[in-house]
Amino acid sequence: MLKVRIIPCLDIIKNKVVKGVNFKNIKVLGDPVHLARKYSDNGADELCMLDIKASHEKRKTFLKTVEAIAKVIDIPLTVGGGVSDIKDITTLLNAGADKVSINTTAVLNPNLIKISSLKHGSQCIVVAIDGKRYGKKMLVTIKGGRERTNKTVVSWAKNVQNLGAGELLVTSMDTDGIQTGFDKEMLIAINKAVNIPVIASGGVGELKHFKEGYKTRSTGLLAASVFHTSKFSIQQVKKFLKEEGVPVRI
Numbered sequence: 001m002l003k004v005r006i007i008p009c010l011d012i013i014k015n016k017v018v019k020g021v022n023f024k025n026i027k028v029l030g031d032p033v034h035l036a037r038k039y040s041d042n043g044a045d046e047l048c049m050l051d052i053k054a055s056h057e058k059r060k061t062f063l064k065t066v067e068a069i070a071k072v073i074d075i076p077l078t079v080g081g082g083v084s085d086i087k088d089i090t091t092l093l094n095a096g097a098d099k100v101s102i103n104t105t106a107v108l109n110p111n112l113i114k115i116s117s118l119k120h121g122s123q124c125i126v127v128a129i130d131g132k133r134y135g136k137k138m139l140v141t142i143k144g145g146r147e148r149t150n151k152t153v154v155s156w157a158k159n160v161q162n163l164g165a166g167e168l169l170v171t172s173m174d175t176d177g178i179q180t181g182f183d184k185e186m187l188i189a190i191n192k193a194v195n196i197p198v199i200a201s202g203g204v205g206e207l208k209h210f211k212e213g214y215k216t217r218s219t220g221l222l223a224a225s226v227f228h229t230s231k232f233s234i235q236q237v238k239k240f241l242k243e244e245g246v247p248v249r250i
Contacts, residue, residue: 198218
């Protein structure tokens with residue numbers, strides 16, 4: 001049975017780990033290299049680093065931070081933020097990333113998904129989907145949630161799978177940071193539509209939320225605040241999930 005992955009996320013601004021609510025009210029929570037080493041040593045299955053203002057500020061991800069993190073961990077590292085072309089993806093992989101997450105540029109230039117997956121392998125290409133409700137529609141947003149598109153999250157998920165994405169990182173802006181649980185409706189809808197792995201993101205506040213995320217058929221469960229504030233440790237989450245019958249690596 002496929003084991004669910006527990007994935008801490010490092011949202012980066014100016015080389016500091018931060019966290020907000022619904023992508024706003026940002027607070028500084030720590031040093032990315034220190035936290036990366038801590039999570040790797042404590043049993044995280046993977047690590048995600050997102051330079052969350054890079055695309056909006058039209059700049060590249062801080063490569064030195066990527067390189068420093070890659071040196072202190074022994075788990076897969078996904079990096080996103082500021083990726084605009086195939087050169088950026090190659091550069092991040094060469095800097096130590098195992099996978100590269102693309103969001104805004106994937107929407108603006110979908111052909112990049114196809115080109116990059118052919119060049120580096122689909123297993124290296126993660127498409128991040130930031131979804132938000134507008135009326136009854138769940139639509140894709142870009143530029144750190146600042147711009148709304150006319151794409152529904154489900155149709156876009158199907159599209160990027162067909163273009164060669166190896167994985168999806170799905171964040172609900174409606175639940176991000178408020179710690180009331182994952183957006184189960186959005187995750188279930190996307191998981192029903194695709195057969196590539198989905199990482200669930202946005203909303204963890206209690207141990208039970210990890211199990212609820214697993215029930216959406218997501219194979220990766222991402223969290224930030226509960227780990228950064230030491231509300232829960234990686235091992236605490238895994239022990240809980242194992243006791244609940246969820247397959248995890250201990």
